[in-house]
Amino acid sequence: MADLPDARTLPLDEASRAALAERGLEYRLLRSHDGDAIDAHSSAWMRGFAAPEAEEEHLRDVRETMAGRRLIGVYDARGAQAHWPVATVSSWITPVTIPGGELPMWAISTVTVAATHRRRGIARALLEAELRDAHAAGVPIAGLTASEATIYGRYGFAPATQAATWKVDTRRVRWAGPEAPGRIEYIDREAAAALMGELHERTRLQRLGEVPGWPRRWLGHLGLVEKKDRAVRAVRYLDAAGEPRGVLAYKIDEDHEEADADLTIRFLVADGDEAVAALWRFAIEHDLVGTVTAPDRPVDEPLPWLVSDPRVPTSSLTDHGWLRIVDVPAVLEARAYAGPVDLVLRVADPLGYADGAWRVEIADGRATVTEAAGAGADVELTVQELSAAYLGGVSLAVLRAAGRVRGSDAAIAALDLALRVPRAPFLSIVY
Structure with a gap:
């Protein structure tokens, strides 16, 4: 940068x-x-x-x-x-x-x-x-996480990432995922906080919408700030070579009947699918636990494919990372694309920053954006819709169905295809 x-x-x-x-x-x-x-x-x-x-x-x-x-x-x-x-x-x-x-x-x-x-x-x-x-x-872009969803749209912000709260009744499933070649071990909470920060920084470029964290964020997940929570524990996953690849902070409720406790995953960060699966298995197979709850996780978590009954893991979704484009050419030219495009995009922005008509030409995965004042628009939307769709987590086709995007079928379909990404955007922290 x-x-x-x-x-x-x-x-x-x-x-x-x-x-x-x-x-x-x-x-x-x-x-x-x-x-x-x-x-x-x-x-x-x-x-x-x-x-x-x-x-x-x-x-x-x-x-x-x-x-x-x-x-x-x-x-x-x-x-x-x-x-x-x-x-x-x-x-x-x-x-x-x-x-x-x-x-x-x-x-x-x-x-x-x-x-x-x-x-x-x-x-x-x-x-x-x-x-x-x-x-x-x-x-060129602004971002926030919103405690109230009705405030920020009037300033052009829109939710661009979602987070899921996953729940698993562990009494109804058995592990069906891979056998991890490494091992799980307990770790001191201070060391776990340091490892969280290291792994987050190592992996944040793998998730669209992610931002760097800071030390107090990790200490908070481990119950080491404000009112200290001694019930929080941590484990890490070491691969076959003995390298730390993942860390999990969790808490088991203290008020439960035998073999029926709730385990809450406070934070899980891992470098690679192997470590993600191993840490999920640790939680699901934990002794005396009947339910595992994991807030603020990816919407495309592989969890249903890791257990014997894919209907048992359930998720509820909420908006999480909000974006607001300030400079249209800069943001569109910065990202990579999945398909070619040649169209005129009309963006309405009451505050003026993103307002205008832009010719967007995408070839070989990259965009060239120039002003197209006076040209007829192929796709029309506001800065909110463009901000929502920018990371690829919100479909232009869905926005069109909601009456939020207008234009020719071919142009909207081409831009929608170009914006697609392999994995859902995901912001793991609140800021």
Whole structure:
């Protein structure tokens, strides 16, 4: 990827600063060395997500992660807690995996507005500023994970990856998958957290929509942050050569009848199908366990093909990774494609960044995109649909059936084919 600026060094967005000042509010960029301000910012967004009030040790623990991000707070000097922001957002520039490589993405997180300051245009000021900042920095796409699915569409974001929660009644199945040549062994939780980070970084280019993690994310999966959870355990899979290829963090509920416990997979990351299967087998065949539950897993998990009855594993799906294209030519020319295309694409974007008509010519798996102002469009959609379909996890044919894409049958079919990918996009973490 080309050299990009540190998001923390960018100037404060003047349009949002002025708009919020008219409402008697201060739009402020925090500095990474101001620990007290970062702690107040963290306390505010935790409150926004309905978390208990954080203890000082917890805030210190969070500070290292937050100091690496661009932190914005909105302040009301009239409040009793004037040092706490009444709205928060954080962002940073990170690579995201796309077909054929990766792309710099403006990652947006910790978006909150205090319950006392709703419906004052604060969220709009925050999010529109984030998109202006991304555009000014030359970052062609923005992303987030959404706690509420109704907020972000109005800013052009759309769900581009899904996550599944898998459940298996282990009493009704036996293992039908391969015999792994390696072995499973227990591992200390601190060592498991380090291995999670290593394996995530080693494998993230294998899953479309994936982004790098950070140390506190892995410690959290192991129950080593905030309220420590000593019930979490970890195992790793070593291949036949003794190399670690996978790690699993799990927890067994403490309130159960004999041989009927629930085992929850908190996180599983593996380098290769062999390790994935071996760790699933460990969970399914665990003593005294009647049900295995695994949230935030791929929708195309091979699990039904690893057990004797493919009807027993069930999954429920939800949106997870949301994307918002900022620069159409840049994002379309960055990814690889599965088929040829020659068409004019009309993209509507109320905020203007992606708006326009573009001639898209795809040959030998790569696209050339040029402006086609005034040309008749073969395919028409908004930036939301293009953002949803970009990674290949959402079909243009399905969007057309929903009335969200218009154009000729041949052009839509050709672009749909070109966007297809072998495995479903998958983002394994929340940010």
